[in-house]
Amino acid sequence: MPKVKPRVKSVKDLAELRKRLRSSAKNFKSKLTICGGTGCHASRSQDVIDAVKKELKKRKLEKSVRVRVTGCHGFCEQGPLMILEPGNIFYCGLKPEDAGEIIAETILKGEVIERLLYTDPVTSNKVQTEAEIPFYRAQDRQLLAQNRHVDPCSIEDYIAIGGYSALAKTLAEFSPEKVIEEVKISGLRGRGGGGFPTARKWAECRSAPGEEKYVICNADEGDPGAYMDRSILEGNPHLVIEGMMIGAWAIGARQGYVYVRNEYPLAVKHARIAIQQAREYGLLGDDILGGGFSFDMEICRGGGAFVCGESTALMASLEGKVGEPRPKDVHTVTDGLWHKPTTLNNVETWANVSPIISNGAAWFAGKGTRGSKGTKIFALTGRVKNTGLVEVAMGTPLRTIVFDIGGGAINGRAVKAVQTGGPSGGCLPLDRLDLPVDFDALYDAGSMVGSGGIVVMDEKTCMVDVAKYFLAFLQDESCGKCVPCRLGIDRMLEIVTDITEGRGRPEQIDLLKELADTVASASLCGLGKTAPNPVLSTLRYFPEEYEAHINEKRCPAGVCRELIEYEIDAEKCNGCGACRRACPHDAIKGKKKEAHVINSRKCQKCGICLSGCKFDSIIVT
């Protein structure tokens, strides 16, 4: 690569650059793509990368083998992952020690190493390519699949796979109105949680009075367990930048901001490098591609609170003030950042823009349901076999995500419920899993698509405890400005805690519902307005669990400490003593080969003995 980047001054320049990049890529005999995403990183992918590079150097293969470190491929559960070309061979669960063998066998001889392939859990067969893996098979990976083809720190990679051609097309052929029209036809709705029609937001912002306008990318992603925005920004930052540029052209903005969560240093770094590279090529700055459009952007690090993701709080934080929501009686599209018209969209929303322009609105609208178009990325977590990032067409049944892609519950247990939509989403029972992931369908069922967290729960999950967990999270994250949210969530938590600790009274259920209604209707911002969802949805679908806690002082799932007792089934216990030795509180007594007993006064209900007993003799009642 030349040190000084050639400035791309026109659409023709860009096409020529792409051609050059593509032909120089042919110099590599093979390609080795290793996931450097956060999940794989945690399973030591960096060591694998180092080992591979060392091995290539040793064998003087650096010039003919391209090593590309990319963002997340989604299947983090199996990381570190590697894909080899030619052959499209997919290796997983790699260790640094495997590097030598991979180079010697696969790169040099073209032999596939069985041991490193993925085993289909159903057929027990080894499979060679991503496409054959059930986890990937049921997905429709429009955005995530691109991660595999780009090194996030290389704008050249992005341009080679067709990057910035949507921008070129926009500037050359589309008026701002036409861009908005195209996005409208595509049916794109915001991926940040609310599902607001993107085109409508843009149109309102475009027609708002004022010369100066802004576009903002919301990359705050405060939802615990969610990391789809991170994976896109970290893995393919130019996709987001290009989307923002097209949006800026449409609404008439010259300046953009990416507001990134403070805990995402790699996303910050990659986005920063990407912006720098785009500037060097002249893709950001004045008169972009000779189309008379000027635009630049900056990165801003988040205020470190969940509520900073809320649009008005985010803008306050960008302005250097305390990140607290303000009443939105005048919308931010008219009165946003520095009181100027502002369009704020989520990372994934922006990432969808350039594919819509490139492939056409009809292509996008061809996927999904009547009201929810395109694909959506979900973070699948909880008690499910294949955790990771999943991208499916909108309208895919939750069942497909949980069972076909996720592989069902771990340890052969039964799935009981699925929580969607992050901390303020809702819990749906098993018999609702045929619901499609669709903004409106999930909303009607008392849950939501939200930003895309899906947590799978099995029979060992207590739904009252789940409600308590989310309430505690939201109470912690409430900014505390308005009364219904600050005091209402607090009182809901107080009541639910009473219930889980055996002090619940039947009339508290009605009070809980009334409070939930008040908090949802009267709170200032979205946090308070959606906070009651976990309580309401569990009350709606699992009332019997609340009743068991209140009326029988019993926790059916055996979770709520105050309501459970550990006992040993004397019939089953053979006196092996494993539990006695494991108990940190010295609560178990018994002679060798005789049934043991638990002293309930000493027992702290930690559950350690449970996993120690190989004979299923310990029961929770």
Next chain:
Amino acid sequence: MKKYVTLKIDGAGIRAPKGSSVLDVAIEYGICIPHLCHVPNLSDIGACRLCIVENIVNGRSKITTSCTLDVQEGMVILSNTERIKKLRRNIAELLVAQAPNSRAIQDVAVRCRVKEVRYPFRNSGCVLCGRCVRVCEEMWQARAIGFVGRGKDRRVDFPFGVRPDFCKKCGSCIDLCPMTITPCDGPMKPGEEYLCGKCESQLSMASGAMEDICVWCELGKGFQCARYGHQ
């Protein structure tokens, strides 16, 4: 020249200067919408949420606070529907459970028809209405006090917890604080989660017929309620 808009509040046709808030206009016309964090001539933050109203837009009702809502031509506002009354009562109940011994909070609660409190009492000395913070910043440009912390830990404090030199000791923060009104003689104790009802007896005798009249609350007297004129 001032521009005017016409709107309807609770069915009454009202002409109001553009740029004023629904709450201010309502009070001016004698429609008292209960409120706590609003102070005339200071900015509104929409924190207490007592002043909620229904704003009917295209036949659909949106619940929002009237202090932060500007009047608009043709607006239809309902300040006292059953729905609003219920929500407002619940909010006031949360407040009074938090600060059961504040006369001002009790007054507001009575005005919102709270009779019994269904939560265990707490006895906090501040309901975070932010009146003090705003008067200090906006009237005196002192910024000697502000909010610190988030959520449950939110409180009003001096920077770093010590009174700064630039505090003018004007006392406005204390004057405006709803916690400082001399308590009535029926303060509540834990275990007695009901209002003593003395202020309620100030309500109209025919309370059924004139349900929503002003109670001439202490809060209004202390806080320049339009009802009291400028005494």
